[in-house]
Amino acid sequence: MFEIVLTAKDTTGDPSQGALKSPIDYTLIWTSKGLNVSQREDGYIWLPIPPNGYKAIGHIVTTSPVKPSLNKVRCVRSDFTDLTKVDKWIWGHKMLTSTSIVNLHTIKPKGRVLSVPAGTFLARNSSSTHELACLKMVKNNPYSAMPNSLQIGAMIQAYAPWVCFHPDEQYFPSSVLWFFQNGVELHQPGRIPRPVINDGDNLPNNGGADDAFLDLPSDQPNKERVKKGFLSNAVAYIHVKSALGGTCTDLAIWLYYPFNGGGKFQLGPFTIDLGMIGEHVSDWEHITLRVDNFHGNLRGVYLSQHAKGQWLTPRKFELMGGTRPVVYASLHGHAHYSTPTSHTHLARNLDPKDIQMLYDEFYKMNSSRKSPIVNGGNFIGFGVRDDTAKSNNVMDIASTYNVIYVDYKPSGIEPWVSYTGRWGPKITYAFTNEVMKIANKLPNKVKQLFIKVLQKIPAELLGEEGPQGPKMKESWSGDERVK
Numbered sequence: 001m002f003e004i005v006l007t008a009k010d011t012t013g014d015p016s017q018g019a020l021k022s023p024i025d026y027t028l029i030w031t032s033k034g035l036n037v038s039q040r041e042d043g044y045i046w047l048p049i050p051p052n053g054y055k056a057i058g059h060i061v062t063t064s065p066v067k068p069s070l071n072k073v074r075c076v077r078s079d080f081t082d083l084t085k086v087d088k089w090i091w092g093h094k095m096l097t098s099t100s101i102v103n104l105h106t107i108k109p110k111g112r113v114l115s116v117p118a119g120t121f122l123a124r125n126s127s128s129t130h131e132l133a134c135l136k137m138v139k140n141n142p143y144s145a146m147p148n149s150l151q152i153g154a155m156i157q158a159y160a161p162w163v164c165f166h167p168d169e170q171y172f173p174s175s176v177l178w179f180f181q182n183g184v185e186l187h188q189p190g191r192i193p194r195p196v197i198n199d200g201d202n203l204p205n206n207g208g209a210d211d212a213f214l215d216l217p218s219d220q221p222n223k224e225r226v227k228k229g230f231l232s233n234a235v236a237y238i239h240v241k242s243a244l245g246g247t248c249t250d251l252a253i254w255l256y257y258p259f260n261g262g263g264k265f266q267l268g269p270f271t272i273d274l275g276m277i278g279e280h281v282s283d284w285e286h287i288t289l290r291v292d293n294f295h296g297n298l299r300g301v302y303l304s305q306h307a308k309g310q311w312l313t314p315r316k317f318e319l320m321g322g323t324r325p326v327v328y329a330s331l332h333g334h335a336h337y338s339t340p341t342s343h344t345h346l347a348r349n350l351d352p353k354d355i356q357m358l359y360d361e362f363y364k365m366n367s368s369r370k371s372p373i374v375n376g377g378n379f380i381g382f383g384v385r386d387d388t389a390k391s392n393n394v395m396d397i398a399s400t401y402n403v404i405y406v407d408y409k410p411s412g413i414e415p416w417v418s419y420t421g422r423w424g425p426k427i428t429y430a431f432t433n434e435v436m437k438i439a440n441k442l443p444n445k446v447k448q449l450f451i452k453v454l455q456k457i458p459a460e461l462l463g464e465e466g467p468q469g470p471k472m473k474e475s476w477s478g479d480e481r482v483k
Contacts (some may be wrong), residue, residue, distance in 0.1 A: 004292075005058075005119035006135070008076075020074035023048035026067045029059065029123045030093075030102035037093060045102070045123045047131065050075035055133035057081070058120030081133035082115040084108060090121060101126045109134050109245070114142040116245030137245045143408040145246050145293040152240055152403065155251060158323050159289050159298045160236075160398035163255070164340070166331035167391035171259045171283075172229035173334075176200075176237070176416055179258050182226050183217030187425070193218075200416030209468055212421030216258070216281055227259040231393060236401040237417075239470060242408060248299060249291045253397055254404075254470045257283040261332025266344050266385040267450055268358035275438060278333065278384075281424030282466050284473075285334045287327055287397075288480060301325055303336035305386075306345065308481040312338055324398070330386035340390050344383040354449055361443045382453070405471075417471050424466020 010020040026046040033042040041063040048056040054075040060068045084107040092103040105122045109115035114137035122132050147155065165172065177199055185193040186203065188211065196203065196214070204212050216223045239252040263278030264271060288302035290311075300311045317325035317338045328337045337343055404417055439447040470476060 006116065008074075008135075010074075017053075017077070019077050019080055021051050021054050021077070022070045023056065023073065023075055024051050024070070025049040026060070028067075030100075030125050031065070032093075033065070035093065035100055047123070048073055048075055053078050055081040056131060057118045057133060057135070059123050059132075076133065076135065078133075080136055080138060082136040083110040084117070084122075084130070084132055084134045085110045086122060086124075086130065107132055107134065114242065114245045116247055135245065142246050143242060146242055146408050147240075147249055147293065149409075152249075152251075152406070155249065155289070155291050155296075156238065156401060157398050158296075159251075159291065159325075160253070160396075160401065161287055161289075161301070161325045161327045162320055163287075163327050163329055163336075163395040163397065164388075165231075165329050165391055165393040165395075166387060166389050167393070169329075169331055169391070169393060170228060171257055171261050171332060171334075172231040172393070173234040173255045173257045173395065174230040175233050175235040176256050178230050178233045179226070179256065180416075183219075183222050184226070185215050185218065186212060187215055188212045188421075199414050200419055203416055203419040203421070205415070205418040205420055207420045209420065209422055209472070212419075213425045213466055214282065214421070214423050215425050229258050231395065234395055234400060236395070236397045237470065238401050238403045239476065240403060240406040243290055247293055249293055251289040251291065252286055252470070252475070253288065253401070254284060254286045255329075255334070255395075257285070257334055259283070260334065263333055264385040264387070265450070266342075266382060267446065267453065268355060268382065269362040270358065270442070270446060270450075271385065272438060272442070272450065277435070277438075280427060280466055282422075283334050284423070284467050284470060285329070285336060286470070286475075287336055288475075298323065301327075301338075302480045303327065303338065305335040305337070305343075305483075306333070306384075308483045309336070310483055311480070328388035328390075330388050333386055335386050337386070337388050340388050343386045343388070345386070357445055358449070361446050364443075417469065419469055420472060422466040422468055426465040 008020065010018045012019045026048055029045045029047050031042060031044045032039055044062045044065060046060045046062065046068060048060065050056050055078055056075050058073070060073055062068055087106040087108045090104040090106060094101050103124050105124070107120070107122045108117050116135045116137065118134055120132065122130065124130065180196040180200065184196055186196050187193050188204070193215070216226050234255070237254040237256070239254065241250045241252065243250040258281070260278065260280050260283035262276050263274045265274055286304045289298060290300040290302070291297070292299050298314050300313060301317065302311050303309050314325060319325055325338070328340050329335070330337065405411070405413055435451060439450050442450060475481065
């Protein structure tokens with residue numbers, strides 16, 4: 001496990017209201033004694049009970065049933081702490097009796113204020129509430145550890161990913177300016193569509209999401225050309241912001257695609273082409289690098305995957321030059337993954353009877369096959385399907401980027417970054433009609449299940465309207481959305 005735990009000392013010099021105080025007692029949260037747990041010794045997890053005006057930051061783990069010494073740990077004065085929320089699940093144990101239930105989680109600050117997780121874990125049993133706090137930044141200059149321009153450049157050169165596109169990809173990224181310069185039109189209610197000026201000088205920046213939208217050129221040849229993007233011209237747009245109370249820097253790397261292609265759906269062994277379902281003008285995807293400000297280490301990589309995404313440690317990636325992760329963009333949808341394979345976003349849990357029916361129907365259609373092979377592959381899953389694979393189409397982020405905003409440095413911002421409208425129109429096709437066109441090609445039982453499951457999928461996975469730009473996303477000023 002790649003973890004860091006903070007240590008601290010009291011420098012207030014105040015014996016009565018110092019920054020740190022010993023707990024007044026302990027509560028036993030859980031013990032492994034008498035349980036069927038692989039162990040060398042019995043383990044005990046204790047929660048410190050803080051004095052009034054102080055908060056517990058972490059647990060103590062012992063191998064003795066005797067309460068730990070009150071001098072083993074310190075609690076932190078409440079004004080130096082902040083609220084936390086449950087983060088990743090680490091481990092758990094559940095038996096028939098409630099006293100043997102425990103779940104261990106990492107914790108993180110509840111909001112995106114300048115607060116620092118201490119690196120401790122949270123143990124929860126059947127009766128305990130969430131009581132642990134984190135540390136709050138109270139320095140006059142909370143950005144004192146944030147990197148300067150030269151250091152930001154060094155981080156990018158050291159850790160910027162290589163983005164690899166699927167060999168069958170038709171819709172590549174481009175620069176925003178290339179998109180503007182190739183006939184893109186700005187649409188606003190009650191006004192004639194008009195071209196975008198320069199780098200977005202005439203784009204509205206104080207309206208709502210539905211007050212304006214951009215669209216591809218109106219003439220068909222140009223429309224099809226712009227849809228394909230322009231990889232050799234593509235630019236990665238980087239937003240630099242503080243993370244974890246200014247102890248880390250987040251480099252949010254945004255890629256712009258003029259068009260998002262139609263998707264696929266995996267229904268057990270059936271791979272179903274969704275046709276135009278999932279198509280929309282413009283697609284913004286991002287990768288976030290989290291770098292430790294004090295050691296310069298890459299601590300995590302966030303991969304956007306449709307409406308949400310996931311944080312991964314660097315060891316989960318192929319690393320070019322030992323430090324630069326290889327990221328795979330999915331075919332047509334451009335979601336990001338760490339491996340060149342196929343992935344599904346689960347629509348729902350299927351009934352075992354439905355699953356068996358799917359395989360029975362599949363084998364009827366493919367009676368000569370010994371394994372459930374679809375379109376030359378043996379991938380099986382349920383939900384929207386993303387395919388990634390190696391190819392010669394690669395984008396080197398370190399050689400083609402533009403830092404568009406640094407949260408803690410006063411600077412100008414390009415007009416298009418503050419555009420509040422959508423980067424594409426709302427989809428106008430009849431969704432039900434499109435579903436039925438696809439469903440009618442399937443066996444009757446499969447058809448019924450396909451329609452039922454597809455209707456449960458969130459709209460953002462199917463891309464029914466053009467997105468807003470990076471600054472309008474909640475992750476611009478808040479946490480990344482995780483699955």
